[in-house]
Structures are given as C-alpha cells and as structure tokens.
Amino acid sequence: MIKVENKLFQNRYKVDAGHPHISIKNPDICQNDCKSMACTVCCPAGCYTEEGNGKIVLITDGCLECGTCRIICSEHRNVDWEYPRGGYGILFKFG
Amino acid sequence: MEKFDAIVVGAGPSGNAAAYTLAKAGLKVLQIERGEYPGSKNVQGAILYSDALERIIPDFRDDAPLERHIVEQRMWVLDDESYVGSTYRSAEFNREPYNRYTIIRAQFDKWFSKKVQDAGALLICETTISDLILDGNRVIGVQADREGGAIYADIVILADGVNSLLAKKAGFHPELDAKDVALAVKEIHFLPQETIESRFNIGEDEGVVIEMVGKITKGMMGTGFLYTNKESITLGVGCMLSDFKQQKTTPYALLEEMKAHPAIKPLIAGGEMKEYTGHLIPEGGYKAIPKIYGDGWLMVGDAAMFVNAVHREGSNLAMTSGRLAAETVIALKEQGKFMTEANLALYREKLDESFLMKDLKKYKEMPGILHKSPQFFTTYPELINKAAHSMLTVDGVDKKTKEREIRRNFVGKRSLFGLMGDAFKMWRAFE
C-alpha cells in the first residue's frame, strides 16, 4: 500500500482549523446508496476513507483543491465544495 | 463607492495576461487572487511556449524565471518493462530566441504578477471571490469573502481556472463532466545540476521533454510526462476522470508505479522529492467549450476549456485568451460601447481568428475517438513493444518468421478491420 501521507508531508498547508471547505451533504447517501464510492479511489490526497461499514470519513487537511471529488460524485451530487477562505489551504512552493 | 473599469478574478497566466494588457492601456484594473501569492494554487508540467508570452511581454527572457530551453523531445510508448521511443533533437533548438522552456509555476506566476502590478493594476491576494454580483442577468461586480467585500466594475473577467465555481453559481455553466477533465498528479525531485546534465546528455540550460503513453495509465485514457528543470525533474501522470472513476487504482499508486518503471527509475534515482501536487486539466476540447461571455463578463483560460490536449498546450491558450479578452474590452471602451453580450461577441471573433480556436476545431473529434478507443493506451503499446523485442532478440529465428508472428499478433489482438478503422480514425482526427 502506498501511503499518500508520505507525499503530502512534503507539502505546505495553512489549515483553516474548524472550517473545512468541503463537506459531505448527506452521509446516509454515501453509506446506503452509493455503489462506486469513487471518492475513496480518485482523491489524489486520500481525503476520503471508507470505514468498513460503508461510512465515509472526509478529512480535508491534505486537500490539493483539485475538484475531483465534486465532479466524480455525479450520481448523487453529494459533495458540497467551496474554495478555502482566501490565503488558506494548499500552498504550492513549486506547483 | 470605488468602481473599476475591470475586475480580473485569478492570477494564473490567463488572468495575468488580461490584467497586464488592460493596465498597459491605462484602464483601472483590480485583480483578485485567493492564494497567498500568485502561483501558490497553481500546477503545470511545465512547458512554457514563448510565442504567446512574447506577444504580451516581448522582452520576457530578460528576467523571467526560466529553467531550461528544450533541445530534445522524446516520445515513449511503454509496456510493463520496456518502451519503444522516438527522439527528436536539433541544433536549431539551441539557437536563440528559444521556442520552449521548462518553468516552475509558483516562481513564474509571481514574476508575471510583478509585471502586472508594475503596469498599474491593483492586486489583492488571500481573497476568495465567493459570488458574482448580478443585476438581472448582468454581472456588475464581485463579492469577496471578507467584510464589506462587494466590488464593482464595468466588466468582470473570469480567469479562475478549471474549477470555475463562479460561473456555476451564477448559472452560466453546468457542472463539469468527468469525461471532459483529466486529473494529473506530479512530483518534483531535486538533483544536482551536473547529474541532470550528464543523465540526459545535455549542456547547461538545455532541457529534455519526455512524453509517454502506454501501460503506465493501466488502460485509462491518459499520458505521462517527465521534464528537466535546472536542478530538478518534474514527472507526473494524468488520466481522464471518467476513466479514473471506473477502476480501483489511486492516482498516487499510479504515480508510484510509473516511477518504478525500469525506464524511468534510473532517471530520478537519488533525487529528493520536495512536493506532490494534483490538479485538473480541462481536456474536453472544442465541443466542450461552455458559454464564454455574457452581459458584463468574459471568460478566459482553463475556465473556458481552452486546452489543446493533443499537443499539451494550455498556458499559451490561457495567455492568448487573456490578451484577446483585454483587447476586446479596450476596443469597446475606445468606441464608447457598453459591455453587453452583443458587443462582447467581438471576443469570440478574435478567438476564432486566432490559432486557439483553429487548433481546438482541428482536433474537435479527438477526445471522442480516444474515449472510444482504449486500445491506443493498452493493446498497441503492448504489441509495439513485443514487436521490437522480437526483432531485436537474436535467437536463431529468421526475421521473416518473426515478421509473420508480429503481424499475427496485431491481427489477433485486434481484427484487421479494427486496425484499419483505427488508422482511419486517427488520420481523420489529425487531418
């Protein structure tokens, strides 16, 4: 298993503690209705994890702000996606 | 209340090109960027194409942070353990003015932004625009995510990149379709300058580009790349989101496997990885271009789907569209005309006359064909590598028998009819 954490560790972030910029609208939909759970595979920062019982946990601290999770959740449109507040979030040194 | 001639949202190449051109013409310009500094949110491979920037800042070579000019282009078709490649290297690429450079976006965007501010535009960073302010259907300003954040202008230029939330919230665009965007992940590895130059057989300031297709994308429609910077190498892989969704490999696992490929591993050996990035690329092409102007607004760059995926061009289309949008606004101002949708149609005319729309139109069938032809990313790379292996292995089997075997392999994996159809489709798309 490749640990994405080791990669994210190299990045700089200014975390907006207590203000996640992405949230799951209705957790029940993830747990009961979503077959693909594509967010757990496609997120390049591994922000979405499935807890084993179908429950999805989203932790946005390592988010690269790419937009993937919003677009691939097209069957259920269950992701509420905003940019972080100005100045917060990922801070690319090189890009 | 302060009002501007123009507000530009975003300080990537498209926004910078627009703001620079407007400010140079003497317009009162406000540019807003959500990152701590311009470039802090942005990702590119990155190859810079000189021409588009030269038309905006002719003497950019004097002080722009350029890494290496490209003297050699490699194309690799990879199987699991091998690749078949072509190389084009020319002394002509070593004669000034150079045509392509590698750049590091965070540094480049900062440099470009300094030029924009020197030209007279006002830049505010660390500010996210949360909404457009509408009067009916007309954009009259923007709402910033701070107290009293309403700011007004005659025209708002949306240079907010591939995730243009503003256009969606205002109802101008629907959500992006997963088949029209690619997700790319990449890393930067630092190595001593001499190591890079000896590994790639290049002199000081000279650079190499490697573009890759094949097994590294595990059957997904996508490509890999590796570029040389002065003291670092960037490499990455990108695939269409619609394909990512259908399978079980994570983007970072894909990147790890690519780095472990026997052809790639030695090129980055000993390097120190200093950043991992992920970003979307709008690759839907001509047919996926959304509405790009309306009453009081214009859209440029990635937000407008201006990427030529076949040739890996994006930043140049961003800069060109930014410049043309600005020139449209300047022309209307000079004629005393309002920023209505009807008058702003001039922007579309300018785009249609430029290489930007001509190229996107030329390749308009390409995304559709590739979506329907996974064999270009799986079967063909495998067959081509097997053929090369067979011909190059001296094992007592005569060459004619080997040729027959190779032909049988191709037709076996894909019917003769399929092969001809593929050749025809590609020819039509490139024609």
Ligand SMILES: Cc1cc2nc3c(=O)[nH]c(=O)nc-3n(C[C@H](O)[C@H](O)[C@H](O)COP(=O)(O)OP(=O)(O)OC[C@H]3O[C@@H](n4cnc5c(N)ncnc54)[C@H](O)[C@@H]3O)c2cc1C
């Ligand atoms: C991995 C990768 C490799 C690439 N390689 C190449 C290459 O080699 N050559 C090439 O020419 N192109 C390449 N591209 C494409 C190129 O990077 C883009 O086409 C180009 O960056 C588009 O510029 P832009 O100004 O339109 O958007 P961006 O560069 O994305 O800029 C948008 C800006 O708007 C800001 N913003 C967004 N929303 C808001 C808001 N609401 N409020 C305030 N600010 C906001 C963002 O922070 C950002 O700074 C590559 C892209 C990727 C992802």
Ligand code: SF4
């Ligand atoms: S893809 Fe959407 S609905 Fe499915 S688990 Fe992820 S967030 Fe929930």
Ligand code: SF4
């Ligand atoms: S925006 Fe991208 S990095 Fe952030 S959580 Fe969504 S998929 Fe992951």
